[in-house]
Amino acid sequence: MADPTTPLPAFAVSARYFDGQSAGARVVRGVAEQMKGRLQIVDEESGRLLEEWPLEELRMIRDPGFGDGIVFFREGHDEARLNVASAQDAAALEAVAPNLRKVSVAKGTTRKVLFWTGGAVAALLLILFVILPTLSDTLAGLISPEQEETIGTTVVAQMEGMLGSHNGSGFCTSDAGQAALDKMAERLTGHIELPYPLKLKVIRHPMVNAFAAPGGHIVIVSGLLDKADSPEEVAGVLAHEIGHVYNRDPLRITLRTAGSAGILSMILGDFAGGALVLVISQQLMQASFSREAEAGADVFAFEALREAELPTEGIARFFEKLRDRYGDSEGAMEYLASHPNLASRAIAARAAESRGKDDFEPVLSAAEWDALKVICK
Known part of the structure; x- marks a missing residue:
């Protein structure tokens, strides 16, 4: 068996040569000399030497239009082609050309790729963090209250499904409990004009939470009622x-989330782990916006409690309960969290106090508070 490191003697292959300047092809023989590291392309009819290619610069491609044959060319001289139809001749050339299958990258390509990638990332960030929020705010102003209420109904139904019930089965009904909740809302909103009537519901679930949906929908989760020690906390x-x-x-957040989810789905596609990346990306995108909205809602709450002649101590205590139960967000986690730091919110609530802790008319009577507490029992 021949030593594979021993140079092969010169040999010739039959081929058709295209110079890239004219449409015609020439019948040639390619003389490969491994010792000299060259491939001479000789015209069969005239015997004239047409070109001489260094074997180390020889490259190959498969051209679908050339059947089973192989097309050879010289790196950096893409216009000229050597079409070798014989598989045996092509294999012989492959044996002496060391870089035949090497894919060359033009000088400066990496820099260009990084430049365009950076531009694409910058454009995506501009869309997600600047254009999309601005567009969401604009669209929110164009949507009528009636349309927003319809959107809110859909959102509440989706939230019900996430909390484990469907078609309204998870919502609690009690005339006395609902009346108590409505009375509480009336005391808080008697001095303001809302864009639409409030639609208050209580849903059965141990989560300690409440959320607002577009169109005036507010859902209290029963776990919040279970953990509250007074109606003023609620x-x-x-x-x-x-x-x-x-x-x-809620409408702005809904519009922004829908837009960002659509954009990220198109970019990320459906791949393993893609859903997780999508959730994390949305959380990062919504963090600063949601914190701003949460802080604004806190300021509104403090003013509403003052106008209703109710203390802010109740909401301060509730923030502290959440912190004790679930922990607080500090450092990097505070940046990622959609809600501001609970300890700072409790401090802000107490700083907004304008009356004595006990100098107020209770928002609900003892009987009304009991009825609200057991609305889901």
Whole structure:
């Protein structure tokens, strides 16, 4: 068996040569000399030497229009082609050309790729963080209250499904409990004009939470009622959610999330882990906007409680309960969290106090508070 490191003697292959300047092809023989590291292309008819290519610069491609043959060319001289139809001749050339399958990258290509990639990322960030929020705010102003209420109905139904019930089965019904909740809302909103009537509901779930949806929908999760020690704590949370309604925050957030989700889905595609990346990306995008909205709703709540002659101590205590139960967001986690730091929110609530902690008329009577607490029992 021949030593593969031993240079092969000169050999010739039959081919058709295209110079890239004219349409015609010439029948040639390619004389490969491994010792001299060259491939001479000789015209079969005249015997004239047409070109001489260094073997180390020889490259190959498969051309679908050339059947099973192989097309050879010289790196950096893409216009000229050598079409070799014989598989045996092509294999012989492949044996002496060391870089035949090497893919060359033109000088400066990496820099260009990085430049255009950076431009694409910058454009995406501009769309997600500047154009999309601005567009969402503009669209929010164009959507009528009636349309927003319809959107809110859909959002509430989706949230119900996330909390484990469907078609309204998770919502609690109690005449006395609902009346108590409505009375609480009336005391908080008697001095303001909302863009649409409030639609208050309580849903059965152990989560300690409440949320506002577009169109005046506010849902209290029963876990919040279970953990509250006074109706004033619930009133503080409700005032906060009414602040979102008043500022139309839910509609803007809904529009922005829908837009960002659509853009990221197109870019990320459906690949393993893509859903997780999408959720994380949305959380990062919404963090600063949501914190701004949450802070604004807190300020609204403090003012609403003052106008209703209710203390802010209740909502301050509730923030502290959430912190004790779930922990607080500090440092990097505070940046990622959609809500501001709970300890700072409690401090802000107490700083907004304008009356004594006990100098107020309770927002609900003892019987009304009991009825609201057991609305889902």
